[in-house]
Amino acid sequence: MFWSYDCLSLYFGRLCCFIVTSETRISPARLVPSNNWHRTVNFKILSGFCLPKKEGDGTKSILDPFVQVSMVGAPQDKKTVRTKVINNNGFHPVWNEEFRFSVSCPQLALLHLEVYDHETTQSDVVIAQFCLPVRCIQEGYRTVQLKTVGGEKLESAKLYVLVKISQDPRTN
Numbered sequence: 001m002f003w004s005y006d007c008l009s010l011y012f013g014r015l016c017c018f019i020v021t022s023e024t025r026i027s028p029a030r031l032v033p034s035n036n037w038h039r040t041v042n043f044k045i046l047s048g049f050c051l052p053k054k055e056g057d058g059t060k061s062i063l064d065p066f067v068q069v070s071m072v073g074a075p076q077d078k079k080t081v082r083t084k085v086i087n088n089n090g091f092h093p094v095w096n097e098e099f100r101f102s103v104s105c106p107q108l109a110l111l112h113l114e115v116y117d118h119e120t121t122q123s124d125v126v127i128a129q130f131c132l133p134v135r136c137i138q139e140g141y142r143t144v145q146l147k148t149v150g151g152e153k154l155e156s157a158k159l160y161v162l163v164k165i166s167q168d169p170r171t172n
Contacts, residue, residue: 041134042164043069043111044098045083050156051090051146054117054125063090063127064118067159071101071134073108085118098162109134113159115146128157139163 045067053061064087070080079101086093103109115128128146146157 038167039103039106040166041071041101041103041111041137042098042162042166043101044162045069045095046141046160046162047092047094047096048090048115049092049158049160051093051115052127052148052154052157053090054127062088063093064088065090065093065127066116066118066124067095068114068116069099070112070114071103072110072112073103073134074105077101077103077105077109090117103134106134111137113144113146115157115159128154130159137163137165139165 048065048067051063051065053063064085066083066085068080068082071077081099083095083097086095101111111132111134113130114126116124117127118124126149129149130144130146140163142161142163144159144161146154146159148154
């Protein structure tokens with residue numbers, strides 16, 4: 001048995017957790033795609049604002065940010081994509097990139113955003129994140145308040161996005 005919880009979430013490190021507002025049991029048989037709830041989530045990363053430098057970085061460092069967008073949950077819904085790297089611009093990077101996710105099990109689906117600083121000599125570093133259950137996503141232009149990897153709110157760090165949710169063509 002899996003458990004599904006309605007739409008209040010907390011962030012502990014890189015793990016998305018839920019506050020229980022109501023409880024629903026989901027059997028593994030219900031995790032297979034059904035014809036009554038297939039949606040396509042079109043998620044466009046427009047730009048960022050005041051992205052933080054990596055902890056411990058000196059004042060000489062300038063970010064080369066990119067955003068990794070992941071849909072996590074049921075196996076058939078999982079997908080990860082990323083934007084292009086914007087060189088030397090952590091203050092107001094503009095991506096204007098759109099990604100499409102098919103979701104068939106909204107009870108388990110989470111949209112996870114991670115902002116990275118691209119490194120040429122070592123591995124890329126996560127500098128900010130955000131996670132939200134798909135059932136809580138609202139359509140339209142949105143401001144995403146970013147958090148640290150430890151879950152603390154970053155006051156000025158934001159992403160600007162456009163969200164459209166439509167009936168998945170598989171159900172027509």
